[in-house]
Amino acid sequence: MEHWLGRLLSRKGIEDIIDAYRPDYERKPWSTQGQSIDDIMESIIVHKLKAVDGKRFFDSPEGEGRYIFGFAADGFDPFHMKVAHQSAHATGLWMVLYNFPPHLRYLPENMYLVGVIPGPRTPSVIRGQFGPTLKLVVDDVTKFEGGVRFSRTYKYRWGQVCKTACVIVLADALALREIGGFPSATSQFPCTTCLLPLQDLRNLDREHWPRRELLPHLEKAVDWKNARTPAEQDRLFEANKIRWSELNRLTNFNIVLSSPAEYYHLFFLNALQVHCRETWGIDLANDGGDGTPATDMIVDDSEPEGDDTVQYKTRQKRQSSRRRRSPSC
Secondary structure (H helix, E strand, O other): OHHHHHHHOOOOOHHHHHHHOOOOOOOOHHHOOOOOOOOHHHOHHHHOOEOOOOOEOOOOOOOOEEEEEEEEEEEEOOOOOOOOOOOOOEEEEEEEEOOOOHHHHOOHHHEEEEEEEOOOOOOOOOOOOOHHHHHHHHHHHHHHHOOEEEOOOOOOOOOEEEEEEEEEEEOOHHHHHHHHOOOOOOOOOOOOOEOOOHHHOOOOOHHHOOEOOHHHHHHHHHHHHHOOOHHHHHHHHHHHOOOOOHHHHOOOOOOOOOOOOOHHHHHHOOHHHHHHHHHOOOOOOOOOOOOOOOOOOOOOOOOOOOHHHHHHHHHHHHHHHHHHHOOOO
């Protein structure tokens, strides 16, 4: 990170951009109902982020750089092989600098490529492939927590001290659980922020969802880390559904709150729209509700049917209704 950030700060005009894009501590849209949060700089995570001295992270002395990053990971096929299910798999790791405004943030020249974990298989915590790589990333970030001085930048001829922090993890559902030490999305506790068991997924009353608390989570993660044998680690994971993650070493980093679920697929790939319209059958022509079972389901009373069959027939009815309303070619 030192070399990448040093090169970044040597580019003309970059420091004026990233030093100016900071959170407005007076504006707190997350504290008022009905207000929208347009960027991570307006989020409660950034507003409550503390530096190692206990002060607000962006309350820095004049001329000191304060930069926040997000850690991102995603898999890809380096050979673009899509025929006959023959494929290889590699995992790219990036750091996203949130001091850039959104329209500049994801340009290739403004992102830090940490590295690529080679395939051909998907890396796994169980096989010990994610831990060493994450350790290098965390070592870099922790080095900057206390401050790293660059002898010269484009704007500061006599040098500048820079401090950084990692505030969020960006990954799909599978990679997020590998990186964060959470169980799989089909385990007894599939959520990364609550402890709602799998059999209670129909519970839509958010007030009754048991929350994941950071301190108990860290205690169980440390127990897994300190286990002497792989068999003992397996036993602890079976009991607690938590593994150790190197991200837990970061100061003022809450792995429970900083691990949003399916950020990539739901929004970037527009899977949320498909899920709502096709899977749930949400349509402007149909009356909405609170998530309780509909009363107009087409069910054959002559034979007992499970919930999956009822949902399937309801979805088929809605899709058929939409096709009848759509104009023919």
